[in-house]
Amino acid sequence: MGLNDILTLITALLIAWSCSLLGCFLVLRKVVMVGDAISHSVLPGIVIAYLISTKFDSIFILIGAAIFGVFTTFLIDFFHKKLKLQEDASIGITFTWLFAAGVILISLFGDGNADLDQDCVLFGELGTSFLDKIIYHGRLFGTRSMLMILPVFIIVVLFVVFGFKGLQIISFHQEYAKSKGINVSFWHYTFMSLVSITTVMSFESVGAILVVGLLVIPPATAYLLVNKLPSMLFVSCIISTIACFVGYYLSIIFDVSLSSMIIVTAGSLFMLVLGFIKIRFQVQKTVELK
Amino acid sequence: MMEGITYFFTDPIAQKVIMGIAIIGAVSGVVGTFSFLRKKTLIADAISHSVLPGICLGFMFAGTKDPIVLLTGALVIGWISVWLIDYLSSTTKLSADTAIALVSTLFFAIGSVLLSVISKSQNAEQTGLKNFLFGKAATMTTFDVEVFTVVSIAIFVLVILFFKPFQLVCFNHEFAKSIGVKVKRMEFLLSTLTVMTVAIGIQAVGVVLMSALLIAPAASARYWTNRLPIMILLAALFGTFSSVIGVMLSTMKNNMPTGPWIVFSLFTFTLFTLLFAPHKGWFSIKRRNLSNHKKITEENLLKTFYQLKEEGNTAVSFRDFLEKRAVDTHSLVRDVRRMVKHGFLVEKDKTFSLTESGNKEAARVLRSHRLWELYLTNRMNFKNDHIHGTAETIEHLITPEIEQLLLKELDFPTSDPHNKEIPY
Numbered sequence: 001m002g003l004n005d006i007l008t009l010i011t012a013l014l015i016a017w018s019c020s021l022l023g024c025f026l027v028l029r030k031v032v033m034v035g036d037a038i039s040h041s042v043l044p045g046i047v048i049a050y051l052i053s054t055k056f057d058s059i060f061i062l063i064g065a066a067i068f069g070v071f072t073t074f075l076i077d078f079f080h081k082k083l084k085l086q087e088d089a090s091i092g093i094t095f096t097w098l099f100a101a102g103v104i105l106i107s108l109f110g111d112g113n114a115d116l117d118q119d120c121v122l123f124g125e126l127g128t129s130f131l132d133k134i135i136y137h138g139r140l141f142g143t144r145s146m147l148m149i150l151p152v153f154i155i156v157v158l159f160v161v162f163g164f165k166g167l168q169i170i171s172f173h174q175e176y177a178k179s180k181g182i183n184v185s186f187w188h189y190t191f192m193s194l195v196s197i198t199t200v201m202s203f204e205s206v207g208a209i210l211v212v213g214l215l216v217i218p219p220a221t222a223y224l225l226v227n228k229l230p231s232m233l234f235v236s237c238i239i240s241t242i243a244c245f246v247g248y249y250l251s252i253i254f255d256v257s258l259s260s261m262i263i264v265t266a267g268s269l270f271m272l273v274l275g276f277i278k279i280r281f282q283v284q285k286t287v288e289l290k
Numbered sequence: 291m292m293e294g295i296t297y298f299f300t301d302p303i304a305q306k307v308i309m310g311i312a313i314i315g316a317v318s319g320v321v322g323t324f325s326f327l328r329k330k331t332l333i334a335d336a337i338s339h340s341v342l343p344g345i346c347l348g349f350m351f352a353g354t355k356d357p358i359v360l361l362t363g364a365l366v367i368g369w370i371s372v373w374l375i376d377y378l379s380s381t382t383k384l385s386a387d388t389a390i391a392l393v394s395t396l397f398f399a400i401g402s403v404l405l406s407v408i409s410k411s412q413n414a415e416q417t418g419l420k421n422f423l424f425g426k427a428a429t430m431t432t433f434d435v436e437v438f439t440v441v442s443i444a445i446f447v448l449v450i451l452f453f454k455p456f457q458l459v460c461f462n463h464e465f466a467k468s469i470g471v472k473v474k475r476m477e478f479l480l481s482t483l484t485v486m487t488v489a490i491g492i493q494a495v496g497v498v499l500m501s502a503l504l505i506a507p508a509a510s511a512r513y514w515t516n517r518l519p520i521m522i523l524l525a526a527l528f529g530t531f532s533s534v535i536g537v538m539l540s541t542m543k544n545n546m547p548t549g550p551w552i553v554f555s556l557f558t559f560t561l562f563t564l565l566f567a568p569h570k571g572w573f574s575i576k577r578r579n580l581s582n583h584k585k586i587t588e589e590n591l592l593k594t595f596y597q598l599k600e601e602g603n604t605a606v607s608f609r610d611f612l613e614k615r616a617v618d619t620h621s622l623v624r625d626v627r628r629m630v631k632h633g634f635l636v637e638k639d640k641t642f643s644l645t646e647s648g649n650k651e652a653a654r655v656l657r658s659h660r661l662w663e664l665y666l667t668n669r670m671n672f673k674n675d676h677i678h679g680t681a682e683t684i685e686h687l688i689t690p691e692i693e694q695l696l697l698k699e700l701d702f703p704t705s706d707p708h709n710k711e712i713p714y
Contacts, residue, residue, distance in 0.1 A: 032391045033332055083564045083572050089509045092331045093560060096502035100553035103424060107546045122423060122498070123402055209498070213395035220388050256406040263399035270392070274382070
């Protein structure tokens with residue numbers, strides 16, 4: 001295993017872990033589709049950020065892009081509550097519109113910007129991320145993608161560890177949380193901003209659509225396997241770790257897009273777990289009948 | 291610009307593209323209406339992401355972009371995705387939204403793996419396959435348009451044949467079941483129609499954004515009518531109209547994908563509808579609320595003047611009024627001036643009194659109020675001290691017809707439960 005493999009894998013793992021941790025709460029709170037919508041809607045923000053700063057390492061502009069994600073949740077609420085459009089249609093219309101706006105911006109102004117084409121939007125460039133190494137005073141610090149996701153990963157871990165009580169209570173008992181005087185909308189918007197930042201920072205590596213796979217598939221698998229929140233977070237990280245390693249080797253063997261292969265591997269793990277659970281259920285039933 | 295527009299209606303290739311996209315827009319409007327009413331639009335989104343591997347497998351199987359093979363591939367995979375979403379959300383503890391997001395991204399990822407396998411192959415035709423991601427209407431061949439026409443006619447025929455059961459399934463699931471409609475079968479048929487629509491739409495709109503074409507026309511149409519047949523027609527019209535405009539916009543620059551532009555024109559149109567539609571639009575609702583609010587304030591104002599008159603005060607100053615009813619002074623002055631202008635009040639030495647028409651209007655409001663109080667005590671056995679609050683609200687809603695009914699029911703009473711005279 002060479003240096004490039006290690007760098008790519010570390011990037012993949014950091015993204016996958018951040019997504020797994022946040023995804024567990026998305027699944028539990030049944031707001032996966034809002035997460036899905038956010039990951040699509042940050043596109044115009046990202047494109048504008050890239051167009052303004054051609055060097056685009058400026059983190060601040062990308063944080064600006066993340067605001068688009070929170071703006072999405074506002075917009076969905078506006079359509080649903082103020083304009084009285086049913087919720088599923090509000091979500092569907094909002095994110096397709098913002099995503100379309102992003103693609104239009106790319107096709108109008110994206111010429112000559114190698115990092116910004118329609119393929120990158122969909123699949124990301126995790127497989128070639130090792131080309132962009134950050135070297136300072138002759139010492140290697142990592143790749144750009146890796147250094148972009150690292151602070152996000154740290155923030156996510158800190159948020160989950162220190163905000164665990166709050167997150168837990170709004171995930172399981174929103175009404176109870178309200179009655180105890182917990183500021184539910186504060187937690188909601190902080191959480192959604194983190195989802196938004198994570199999608200923006202992992203955009204270059206995995207694209208705007210496949211990141212949803214990382215947000216939902218490992219947590220859903222863990223949700224089938226265990227019943228306690230801490231173990232769900234843990235199992236979900238394990239699943240995404242396996243998916244990253246196996247997906248990485250499969251993508252080299254078949255020479256296909258790395259980020260897609262990671263999702264496909266995670267999906268296969270989900271199917272395996274699902275099959276295992278169904279069989280166990282059948283066996284239990286037959287044992288009970290005897 | 292004018293040249294560009296006439297070009298669309300004279301050039302045979304452009305005509306063919308416009309024809310194709312118009313068909314797609316119309317079918318999406320019709321089928322989308324049912325998804326919208328069943329609140330299943332996000333499944334439509336999942337289906338449109340999921341058909342990507344179907345297209346790829348079809349291509350790998352046939353080696354060409356034969357629309358019939360690609361359509362079949364999309365249909366089969368689309369069906370599998372619908373079934374899988376249904377299976378996951380009904381037999382595991384995963385919620386429906388998790389199942390939808392999971393299936394759509396997983397299938398999309400499988401599709402993109404297949405795409406990268408295909409792009410490694412030496413097949414010259416594979417370059418066009420990427421157009422299925424964001425759509426490219428210009429790549430439609432005459433044969434494509436013919437196939438789309440046949441499929442859309444089939445969809446229209448099915449919708450007409452099964453219109454009644456579809457309507458029942460959309461609006462009253464339980465009732466449909468109780469009168470013997472095969473709900474499961476109808477739902478399966480509706481999903482099939484959605485899959486078919488997605489399959490013919492993706493070439494022009496792309497798998498990523500196809501769901502917008504199913505959702506937006508139906509959502510707009512819903513704001514213009516309450517009747518299903520009209521809603522379907524409107525949705526078809528909106529779909530066609532926005533898609534054609536979107537395709538025209540996309541020709542502004544070479545080599546632009548069509549899907550995003552179609553979505554953009556759809557969204558603009560939908561937003562316009564949501565804001566400005568008569569009755570259900572945002573502005574309409576706001577205006578209605580405002581005029582209701584004004585009516586209530588005016589009625590309360592006149593009523594208070596009448597009550598003061600009952601107490602013997604016929605020349606009411608602002609101070610007198612505020613002692614009787616606490617309201618914002620600034621708005622009181624404004625409202626009183628307006629009522630003077632409308633001829634309900636007259637001013638004399640900074641005091642105000644009711645005119646004849648003002649008196650009549652105030653008596654009407656107070657009559658409703660007191661009749662309702664009486665009705666609550668006599669017929670509903672409410673306590674005396676519990677009736678004022680509801681009467682205060684309902685007095686503004688009682689129509690002359692309801693008033694007549696109340697009068698008859700209470701046998702034309704003369705005084706209310708607080709022993710106040712009921713004015714006639």
